[in-house]
Amino acid sequence: MKHIRNFCIIAHIDHGKSTLADRLLEYTNTIKVTEGQMLDDMDLEKERGITIKSHAIQMEYMYKGEKYVLNLIDTPGHVDFSYEVSRSIAACEGALLVVDASQGVQAQTISNLYMAIDNDLEIIPVINKCDMPSAEPEKVEDEIIELIGCKREEILRASGKTGEGVPEILRAVVERVPHPEGDEDAPLQALIFDSVFNSFRGIIAYFKIVNGSIKTGDAVKFMNTDREYKADEIGVLKMDMAPRTELHCGDVGYIVSGIKTATEVKVGDTITKVVTPAKEAIAGFEEVKPMVFAGIYPIETDEYEDLRASLEK
Secondary structure, X not given: OOOEEEEEEEEOOOOOHHHHHHHHHHHOOXXXXXXXXXXXXXXXXXXXXXXXXXXXXXXXEEEXXXXXXXXXXXXXXXXXXXXXHHHHHHOOOEEEEEEEOOOOOOHHHXXXXXXXXXXXXXXXXXXXXXXXXXXXXHHHHHHHHHHHOOOHHHOEEOOOOXXXXXXXXXXXXXXXXXXXXXXXXXXXXXXXXXXXXXXXXXXXXXXXXXXXXXXXXXEEEEOOOOEXXXXXXXXXXXXXXXXXXXXXXXXXXXXXXXXXXXHHOOOOOEEEEOOOOOOOOOOOOOOOOOEXXXXXEEEEHHHHHHHXXXXXX
């Protein structure tokens, strides 16, 4: 666990979060960016520039002759996804606070920042888009210092467009973000922070192991829905899913268990083993109604039905 770093990026919409993330992935040779933003793989996200669903991707980074595993857990940028943001943040030990050098700190950024502070995350402030003619990094530094009380030398300057500051950001993640804590020998407790639907494999749940470990073939239970499954495949998340036979405490990964219905997998739920279950689930679970999109704005399903009925009239 000492060589694992789990972190997220907190930023206002259009402050360059996805572009900066692409540069981190490029620098660690995780991807080669050829077109668009790699984390924004939904059509709506590409069209609107909004990261709607959270994703995770694993980078390998050499630092002082040792290999570190950096798990970037991407968070939704839209204000209506506060619960999804909270679960993504709960899976991390650190956060990059990314602020546009020309726009400064925004209100939405502050709300997510406070969420991260409440979860005891190590905050690394980054001023992005420093290459822009309208950039005012000194002014933005003053805003950040007033906001979180950090030292000026702790604030990093970067540009997702040019790649400026990317090596310094990666070093800061290794040096400042604490490694995950947990008990490898305790019963399995894994926090689900996202799920996606695959037409061939069903629902794929993304999780972070807080305690214990999991192996391929284990019988597992989702504690809040009280459903049992078999871990047909587990693995880590790179640009594609990379299967593993076993994942350990502190790891971020995925599970495929033949689930076909999205309502069976809920963000915030806890995965444990059927044979040696944990006594309690990870705190913070909330029952959230499924969302649909009207335009670019998410609304609860029953509200959508009402809206559609009124339009038909």
